[in-house]
Amino acid sequence: MAVASAAVLSLDCAEPEALAEFYAQVLGADIQPVTTPDRIEIVAPGGSRMAFLRDHGFAPPSWPRPDNSQQAHLDLLVEDIDAAERQVVDMGARPLDTKHNGGPRDVRIYSDPAGHPFSLREV
Secondary structure (H helix, E strand, O other), X not given: XXXXXXXXXXXXXXOHHHHHHHHHHHHXXXXXXXXXXXXXXXXXXXXXXXXXXXXXXXXXXXXXXXXXXXXXXXXXXXXXXXXXXXXXXXXXXXXXXXXXXXXXXXEEEEEOOOOOEEEEXXX
């Protein structure tokens, strides 16, 4: 028997409204009615959920961190990585590691507007 019925990926940030809007656009998700301005949730088609939590002292993570263990990041599975790259950059993402783009194992790493790393991977 499962302990939990679902999981929500929660990201700390300075501006939850702006980050929720970014990921809602990226995932085609709906922003849920706000119950508190310090926590905003989105629900994507298929049921994936994310929450954005206000942290007044938020400092963006760094990428990469070779002397520390790997940070968590979000992998976004896309059909056309070149088109997805153009879209996320237009929405405010910043490239972190795109030098190895191309080929069958193409992975491109970006930061969202608050600095959290995420990758685009072709399915």
